[in-house]
Amino acid sequence: MVGITRRAWLATCGLAPLAGGLAAWITNNKGPEQRRGWQTTEPRELVRQRHFPNVELITQEGRKVLYYDDLIKDKKVVLNLMYVKCRGICVPVTANLVRVQKLLREHGRNDIFFYSITLKPEEDTPEALKQYAEAHGVGPGWWFLTGKPADIELIRRRLRFVDLDPVVDADKSSHIGMIRFGNEPMLRWVACPGQANPEHIFKTMLWELT
Amino acid sequence: MHILRFRPNKLAEIARKNRQEIIKARLGRRELFKLGLLTSAGYLATKGGLSARASRSGCQAGDCQPGCSPPITQPFVEPMPIPPVLPERDVNTYQEFVDRPPTDAPNRATNPATGIPFEGRTQTHQFRGQFPPEKFFVTRMGAVPAVSVHPQLPLQTFFWGFNLGGADLVADPPLSPGPTVVTRYGDPVLIRRYNNLPAGPSSGGFGVPEVSTHLHNFHSGPDSDGGPCDPTTGGNTTDPFQQGRFFFRGQYYDYFYTMARAGFDAGHPPGGDVNETLSTLWYHDHRVDHTAENVYKGLAGFHILFSEFDTGDENTGFRLPTFPDFDIPMILTDKLFDPASGQLCFDTFGLDGLVGDTFLVNGKVQPFFDVFKRRYRFRVLDGGPSRFYQLFLTNPDNLNQQIQFHVIANDGNLLPQPIAVTSVLLSVAERFDIIIDFKKIAQQFGASRLWLENRLVQTNGRGPEDELKSAGQGDKLVEFRIGAEVADNSVDPTTNPQFLTLPSAPRSEARITREFRFERRNGQWAINNQFVDCTRARFKVQRNTAEIWVLENSSGGWQHPIHIHLEEFQILTRDYGDPPPLIERSRKDVVRLGRNDRIELFMRFRDFRGIWPMHCHNTIHEDHAMMLLFEVADVGDNKERP
Numbered sequence: 001m002v003g004i005t006r007r008a009w010l011a012t013c014g015l016a017p018l019a020g021g022l023a024a025w026i027t028n029n030k031g032p033e034q035r036r037g038w039q040t041t042e043p044r045e046l047v048r049q050r051h052f053p054n055v056e057l058i059t060q061e062g063r064k065v066l067y068y069d070d071l072i073k074d075k076k077v078v079l080n081l082m083y084v085k086c087r088g089i090c091v092p093v094t095a096n097l098v099r100v101q102k103l104l105r106e107h108g109r110n111d112i113f114f115y116s117i118t119l120k121p122e123e124d125t126p127e128a129l130k131q132y133a134e135a136h137g138v139g140p141g142w143w144f145l146t147g148k149p150a151d152i153e154l155i156r157r158r159l160r161f162v163d164l165d166p167v168v169d170a171d172k173s174s175h176i177g178m179i180r181f182g183n184e185p186m187l188r189w190v191a192c193p194g195q196a197n198p199e200h201i202f203k204t205m206l207w208e209l210t
Numbered sequence: 211m212h213i214l215r216f217r218p219n220k221l222a223e224i225a226r227k228n229r230q231e232i233i234k235a236r237l238g239r240r241e242l243f244k245l246g247l248l249t250s251a252g253y254l255a256t257k258g259g260l261s262a263r264a265s266r267s268g269c270q271a272g273d274c275q276p277g278c279s280p281p282i283t284q285p286f287v288e289p290m291p292i293p294p295v296l297p298e299r300d301v302n303t304y305q306e307f308v309d310r311p312p313t314d315a316p317n318r319a320t321n322p323a324t325g326i327p328f329e330g331r332t333q334t335h336q337f338r339g340q341f342p343p344e345k346f347f348v349t350r351m352g353a354v355p356a357v358s359v360h361p362q363l364p365l366q367t368f369f370w371g372f373n374l375g376g377a378d379l380v381a382d383p384p385l386s387p388g389p390t391v392v393t394r395y396g397d398p399v400l401i402r403r404y405n406n407l408p409a410g411p412s413s414g415g416f417g418v419p420e421v422s423t424h425l426h427n428f429h430s431g432p433d434s435d436g437g438p439c440d441p442t443t444g445g446n447t448t449d450p451f452q453q454g455r456f457f458f459r460g461q462y463y464d465y466f467y468t469m470a471r472a473g474f475d476a477g478h479p480p481g482g483d484v485n486e487t488l489s490t491l492w493y494h495d496h497r498v499d500h501t502a503e504n505v506y507k508g509l510a511g512f513h514i515l516f517s518e519f520d521t522g523d524e525n526t527g528f529r530l531p532t533f534p535d536f537d538i539p540m541i542l543t544d545k546l547f548d549p550a551s552g553q554l555c556f557d558t559f560g561l562d563g564l565v566g567d568t569f570l571v572n573g574k575v576q577p578f579f580d581v582f583k584r585r586y587r588f589r590v591l592d593g594g595p596s597r598f599y600q601l602f603l604t605n606p607d608n609l610n611q612q613i614q615f616h617v618i619a620n621d622g623n624l625l626p627q628p629i630a631v632t633s634v635l636l637s638v639a640e641r642f643d644i645i646i647d648f649k650k651i652a653q654q655f656g657a658s659r660l661w662l663e664n665r666l667v668q669t670n671g672r673g674p675e676d677e678l679k680s681a682g683q684g685d686k687l688v689e690f691r692i693g694a695e696v697a698d699n700s701v702d703p704t705t706n707p708q709f710l711t712l713p714s715a716p717r718s719e720a721r722i723t724r725e726f727r728f729e730r731r732n733g734q735w736a737i738n739n740q741f742v743d744c745t746r747a748r749f750k751v752q753r754n755t756a757e758i759w760v761l762e763n764s765s766g767g768w769q770h771p772i773h774i775h776l777e778e779f780q781i782l783t784r785d786y787g788d789p790p791p792l793i794e795r796s797r798k799d800v801v802r803l804g805r806n807d808r809i810e811l812f813m814r815f816r817d818f819r820g821i822w823p824m825h826c827h828n829t830i831h832e833d834h835a836m837m838l839l840f841e842v843a844d845v846g847d848n849k850e851r852p
Binding site: 038039040041043044046047049050051088089158159160161163164165174175176177178180185186187188189190191192193194195196197199200203204206207208210 | 271272273274364410411412413414415416418445446447448449499500548550551552553557558559560561562670671672731732733734735736741742743744745766767833834835
């Protein structure tokens, strides 16, 4: 088709051999349909491709980690968004999560990882995040993460922590207060309001992340 | 043809190059149309390697969004299925009930085969002594074996459904939509539902194998309502020894329905107020936090209630078209399919709502349906997950005709009398029973076929646009093909028959008025500034009293179909004080809360004691988590903004 002249294109259109081929390709999928051009992706791979770009992040300890390979794969995780200077939604949500983490640990659940990802990677250095973590009294197994702004943005979009209204979405102070948690190998994911009753969140996590 | 060897993304590359050539060749729009390269909607036809969808950037394996599903270019090639009726079983002889008799108290003995209790239920059936079950049914939830939804898509392997009750899921495979349950007022019912779903991780990466089957919207006790969570039955615990609302693989749950109208223990003994008769219900999963993915995966079906008025025989009662030949349930479900695998897809991280680009009715994409030249009753249900529909009848051979049909029931409640309309607006979980008179339409309009067409534009979960497409430009859900004339003894809706009388709804009877403000705060759904909580009921309603509930939408432009369990309500006012339109002067259980709407509802809470939810029925909003729990108890509280 490349380089064809207008006249030649008009002349060949009536034959539409490609049309026949395309139609045949589309309809010839009965019976052993998986072999006829349909390509299935294994569900865990599908979820990984859709939601977890394997970008490099830095923890509050200054350690470099890969988002999927090191943080998410094979784990039970809790994810939320924040930034150090956030005065609004982050305050109650972080406080709630601290409470939830305590309840989980009291219940013998030390296998759940908490990840807070900064929306202001240009501002929030690992040192600043470490101070924030200490100030809030977070427990072990809770990483505060920063990285390249473009990577953070990609993570945010893939978590679907996006507002449909582009004006609201661009305003970081009105960022989404949902928390997302799940059991990665079991492909079970829940998102609930970060401001919900911590008892409710604790119970949901305790039993969802079995 | 070499093109057959190419993978979809290679095809996309070829398509893009071809389109660029067309642009270079400077073909005018008219020439493109004459060459058959444009559809009537103005899009490049998906042929000649020009698939517009395949060439959309970003459509690769894993993309689950409108515009990425493999295109359906051949609608109306398969007939619309009608789900089979769930067979009744003899409780004395059917093996399942012989081995495990259905007792009032739940069977919480440990099943040696599974190590967890036999039955998921933890509560006894309220009022079962007064209404001992007479009709018994069994159904099992499981994976649907490879099924065709359209010849242009591969056999689907990710669906879940319900079977006809047999223990052998190969001989009696699960179906989606599930079998239709048909019951009558006056014959109390027990349905045993088994969870035979496969263990996770689930096919396609969505669906969880714990379930709670809600009968939407029967007047049910908390033990059989199939709600999401209940603090008195374990809340959202996944410990099978404590959870009493949703149940686990290998368990069953006996759901009991009195088949009495509301009011049987409140002013209208012994069978309830006949004006509280329901007709068209549906059953669907309600597993807390995962309702959207489970219902989307196929766990839904119809439940039809007959009575002395709505008899199922057009020679008796209100003479509505005879079931099953001329009384047809239709569940509308819009879906997305993976561009590379062609399999059903669902993004479990989505928060706004899922709007599909492929339209299924009773489980088939854009089917046709042969009808005789007479009246039919269609029970139309918006099965969600998020889309609003505005349905018209369109004559494909004469698009300008405005074709009337009649609405006879709203949310399964017969209206006082039929209403003639040219379109009907449905939000998720709303039902409209409509009568289409194909004989009159054929005579008056010369039509030989009709499309059930959705003309409402919607692109995301926030709600529909204010825009209607013009006739023929919308989503054609079904093509009715009108055949020969046959006998018709059903009532003609144009003769203004009278159905039921609406129960009174006097403001003076309300014990209290409560206000509920639906808000969106930092992307979280709140009701009166509070969030979902499975650990408590927010307020107490006094049993056998009435209340006025005011629903106010303050969520910044989002529209929500709000649903309340247990009872039907009536809309007193809409839009800040206006009486509702004629079609909504009905008992209802789902109300569309418009963008800046304020709605007053009148509701009685009768007979049962327990905890039920109110929630948005955009199932994605429901899961994230636009829901509260209320309790009905002997003494109510006075919280006006609970």
